[in-house]
Amino acid sequence: MNNVAIIGAGPAGLSTALKLKELGVEATVFEEHEHIGEPVHCSVLISKKGLDELGTPPGESLLNEIKGAKIFSPNGTMLTVKKKETVAYVVDRKKFDQALVRKARLYNIHVATDTKVIDVRNNTLFVQTSGRGELRKAEYVVGADGANSTVRHLLGLNPPKESYVHTMQATCSGKFDDKMVQVHFGDFAKGFFAWVVPLSKERAKIGLGSTLGENVSENLKKFISEKFSGTRPFQYDSALIPCGAPLEGITKGNLALVGDAAFQTKATTGGGVVFGMKAGNVLGETIADVLKNKAQISDYEKRMEPLNKELKLHWKLRRYANSLRNEEIDSLFKKLKEKGIEEFLEKEGNMDEPGKFVGKLTTNPKYFFMMGTALKFLRS
């Protein structure tokens, strides 16, 4: 019998395992893939502040450093937000996950690869290792099994299909401004946006996301050929991003969810690495308290409140953006530009915690013009 079984060796699961170990609790991590970090479905942009707070420098996974963003409305109005210092890292996601696994193994955490968890009944896990069925026992089971989580179904949580963004992404060669990411709004990416994340001056990930039902593959090919005709896409990947409020009811009996499985992703950008890792730390601390100090597993949800507050704000901002028609976004960009939003965001912008600047924005008379509609969402 293990103390804890963690399903999924992504950033959220591995952070949970490492925090448990730090607090003296043994955990085994089960990963269905043979090779950690594969396949890669990520644009690999991670906030510097977030990784600093986690004490996880990018190390040898670092590919590039980003200073700002160019954001385009549907008619091409551009907002540029650029800081003097690095705001985000572009990492090699495979190397990033592999470094976390190396750290886990260094601390004698068992990470069982090529081991898929098929079902969980109370303390029994039904696993398939290299195609062979086996039973494992654990007191607590953590579902860190990503956007298509099996454990989430076991908890009876089945978010509607509209809560996911379907993404398609291509690694492209061409010429890129390697210090700036790009964000494009338009019909090619309904309900989300298209992005360019430069890996270097010669390579970038260009992708887009749409609410389910759109032909993201066709839309991406068209987007690239129309806006980046000089680039050559050579490797495609496709995946889902959970895009909604963080789920409630993420603990039941001996089960708990973390990371994408719990919708702990920023609904504004789809980024989930930093929040998943922070939530992993909270869950690890809670389970250690449950085993040692008779806390309740449901305390995890209470302890998640500060992080959930920010995640809910991301979701409100996403709903607000999705409520606007193209012409409204164009006119909003024009007005915001006139009112100096670029300078404002240069000073106050924060990739992970919109709470830090939305408060200042709502009390600044220059931006009162947008409060009618925005407040409806922010207060909801």
Ligand SMILES: Cc1cc2nc3c(=O)[nH]c(=O)nc-3n(C[C@H](O)[C@H](O)[C@H](O)COP(=O)(O)OP(=O)(O)OC[C@H]3O[C@@H](n4cnc5c(N)ncnc54)[C@H](O)[C@@H]3O)c2cc1C
């Ligand atoms: C196109 C795209 C771009 C993105 N770009 C960014 C970005 O730039 N920055 C950012 O921060 N985030 C980004 N994200 C989101 C980010 O990838 C996720 O939020 C993050 O990987 C979530 O971590 P996790 O540990 O919760 O889940 P995952 O990283 O998905 O890990 C889950 C693991 O569980 C394993 N697993 C699943 N089921 C089982 C099972 N039954 N048994 C055993 N193992 C199982 C999987 O193989 C996987 O390894 C992007 C996502 C997409 C789709």
